[in-house]
Amino acid sequence: MERSLYPLKFKPIYKQVLWGGDKLREQLGKEKAPVSCGESWEISGVEGNVSVVSEGFLSGNPLDDLIEVYMGDLIGDSIFDKFGKEFPVLIKFIHANDNLSVQVHPDDDYAAQYHGKRGKTEMWYIINAEKDAELISGFSKEVDPELFMEYVENKKLREILNFEPVKKGDVFFLPARRIHAIGKGIVLAEIQQTSDVTYRIYDWDRTDKDGKPRELHLEHALEVMDFKKRDNIRTDYDLLLNHTVSLADCPYFTTNLMELDQLVDKDFNLIDSFVIYICTEGRTMVNYSGGEPVYIQKGESILIPAELKEISLIPEVKSTLLEVYMKE
Numbered sequence: 001m002e003r004s005l006y007p008l009k010f011k012p013i014y015k016q017v018l019w020g021g022d023k024l025r026e027q028l029g030k031e032k033a034p035v036s037c038g039e040s041w042e043i044s045g046v047e048g049n050v051s052v053v054s055e056g057f058l059s060g061n062p063l064d065d066l067i068e069v070y071m072g073d074l075i076g077d078s079i080f081d082k083f084g085k086e087f088p089v090l091i092k093f094i095h096a097n098d099n100l101s102v103q104v105h106p107d108d109d110y111a112a113q114y115h116g117k118r119g120k121t122e123m124w125y126i127i128n129a130e131k132d133a134e135l136i137s138g139f140s141k142e143v144d145p146e147l148f149m150e151y152v153e154n155k156k157l158r159e160i161l162n163f164e165p166v167k168k169g170d171v172f173f174l175p176a177r178r179i180h181a182i183g184k185g186i187v188l189a190e191i192q193q194t195s196d197v198t199y200r201i202y203d204w205d206r207t208d209k210d211g212k213p214r215e216l217h218l219e220h221a222l223e224v225m226d227f228k229k230r231d232n233i234r235t236d237y238d239l240l241l242n243h244t245v246s247l248a249d250c251p252y253f254t255t256n257l258m259e260l261d262q263l264v265d266k267d268f269n270l271i272d273s274f275v276i277y278i279c280t281e282g283r284t285m286v287n288y289s290g291g292e293p294v295y296i297q298k299g300e301s302i303l304i305p306a307e308l309k310e311i312s313l314i315p316e317v318k319s320t321l322l323e324v325y326m327k328e
Contacts, residue, residue: 003057005073005305007286007294010051010063013041018206021097023187027128028093028299039094042301043276045087045194055294063087076272076306078328088326089253091276091301092190093127100182101214102136102157102202106224107176111197114220119176122192123235123248123255125322126170127280130185137172137180138162138230145222152218157202164233171235171247171257177226189278191324193252199224244323256323260284260315268309273325275304282319287312296321 012030020038024030030040043063044051050062058066064085072080079088105111105120112118124135140162143151151157161179164172166186174180179201182188199217207213237245241259248255258264260282268275277286283297286304288311295316296302304311313321 004290005070005307006056006291007288007308007311008056008058008066008303008305009054009294009296009300010043010303011054013044013049013051015039015041018208019096019098019100019184021095023095023097023128024093024299027095027187029297030093030299036097038096039092042091042093042278043087043303044090045085046090046196051087070305072272073307074305075274076326078272079274079306079326086194088194089276089324090190090192090194091278091324092192093299094182094186094188094190096182096184096186099184099204101200101204102161102179102181104179104199104201104221104225105176105195106197106199106220110224111195115197117197118193118195120193120195120197121176121250121252122174122190123253124172124174124182125189125191125247125255125257125280126166126168126186127189128168128187129166129170132165133183133185134163134165135172135181135183135186136161137164137174137233138178139227140229142229143227145225145227148222148225148227149218152202162229162233169239171237172233173235173248173250175226175250177224178230179225189280189322191248191253191255191278191322247322249327252326254325254327258313258321258323259318260313260321261318262315264313266311266313268304268306268311268325271325272306272328274306276324277302277304277313278322278324280320280322283316284319284321285314285316287314
C-alpha cells in the first residue's frame with residue numbers, strides 16, 4: 001500500500017557565526033543549537049545545506065530527493081516545472097547578538113550572470129527585539145556610486161544609512177539590490193529566495209578568529225545596489241484575530257500572518273503550491289485528512305505538501321503563525 005504525503009518537519013541546520021548568541025535556544029526552544037548560533041535554517045534547498053526530514057516514514061530523507069520522487073504532489077506542478085529539484089524558498093530563524101555586516105544581494109539576472117545562481121529577495125518578521133534595537137534598510141538620503149564610496153573610504157557610511165527602530169511584530173520587505181543589515185538584539189524569522197549570494201559592504205571593523213577582517217565585495221555591490229532613498233520601508237498591517245493577513249506578495253513568495261485562538265479551516269484548492277507554517281508564538285495542531293494530526297510550536301516550521309488541499313489549524317493556546325507559499 002502506497003503511503004501518502006503528510007505535513008513535514010525538518011532537522012534544523014545551525015550556523016555558528018561571529019555575531020550569533022543564545023536566543024534561538026532560550027526563546028525558540030532550539031535546545032541543540034551551539035554556542036554563538038546566529039541562524040537556524042528551518043527549510044532549505046541550498047546546495048550543501050539541504051534540509052532532512054525529522055519525523056514520520058520519510059524521516060532521514062533530504063528535501064531534494066523527496067522533490068525528485070513526489071514532484072508536483074509535494075511542491076506544486078508549476079513550481080516543479082520551473083525549479084525542478086531545487087526548493088525555491090529558504091526559511092530561517094536569526095538571532096543577532098551583534099550587528100550583522102552591511103550587505104546587499106543581487107537580483108536574478110546579475111546572480112545568474114556572475115554566479116550561476118538565483119538572486120535574493122527576502123523579508124523579516126521581528127519575533128523579539130531588545131530595547132532600542134534597530135536595523136538598516138536603504139539609504140537616509142539620495143546618493144550615487146561616487147558619493148557612496150566617499151563615505152565608505154572616510155569610514156562615515158553610517159551617516160547615509162537608514163536606521164529603523166524595531167519591535168516585536170514589525171515586518172520589513174527587502175527586495176534584491178537594497179542595502180541592509182540586522183542590528184544587535186533582534187530575533188527574527190526570515191523568508192527568502194533560495195540563494196546564498198551576499199555582497200558584504202562593511203563589517204564594523206571586526207576580525208575573524210584569526211584576527212583577519214572578513215572579505216568585502218564592493219565591486220559587485222556597486223554594480224547592483226539601489227542608491228535611491230526609499231519611503232515606506234516598514235510594512236504596515238492590521239492584525240485580525242483568526243483571519244489571514246497579507247504581509248508580502250511578490251514573484252518569489254507570498255507571506256501571510258495568522259493569530260489564532262480558535263479553529264481555522266484552510267482551503268488551498270486555488271493555489272498550486274506547498275504551504276509552509278512558521279510558528280512564532282504558541283502551539284497549534286495541524287489536522288488533515290488521511291493521517292494523524294501534527295503539532296507545531298514556537299520555534300518550529302512545517303511544510304504542507306501541495307496535494308494536501310484542506311487542513312485545519314487548532315491552537316492549543318493563542319498562537320501566531322507565518323504562512324508562506326508561491327503563486328503561479
